[in-house]
Amino acid sequence: DIQMTQSPSSLSASVGDRVTITCRTSQSITIYLNWYQQKPGKAPKLLIYAASSLQSGVPSRFSGSGSGTDFTLTISSLQPEDFATYYCQQSYSTPQTFGQGTKVEIK
């Protein structure tokens, strides 16, 4: 199975901050990396697919980069509605695996 290492596990940030979350995989997955946002009591929401493609309807302050084994999710200017937990997921091979999540909290 492909192991996912997501960091940090949590972070505190202020509105307007630039936030970066990283995801590392145990083997190359080319660009088959997705990012999800989950708010309490809600289902996850797809933000970024194929490492850097913005899902329809997602604000442009969200961006993704990387290939191979190292990936990054960036929020360019954190907004109040962005406080949530973020997960990476590889769709390169089964079993599809998720990172352990990054909780973004208000500083």
Next chain:
Amino acid sequence: QVQLVQSGAEVKKPGASVKVSCKASGYTFTGQFMHWVRQAPGQGLEWVGWINPNSGHTNYAQRFQGRVTMSRDTSISTAYMELTNLRPDDTALYYCARGVGATGGNLDFWGQGTLVTVSS
């Protein structure tokens, strides 16, 4: 618009089975994979498996092999996930999610989740 509507919460005893349904609307049901993902209370996301609604072919995570069965009824655009021999650590919110993209693994629409509680 795409919608996935899941069946209601279940409470089961250890050793029992549960079958969760996921009714799809707003798109061609047989055109996209359907994945199942679970989330234990306060924990992260865990992939359970997928079904190709067109062919009925399935792919399960190894840890669920022998206990999980995914099926579908194309006449009513509904996917099912059955988990047998339930244990207390199977207590979780179970989601269905549509899979799209090159590998069918981009989960772009999710159901509301079905809470399965396993307790004696």
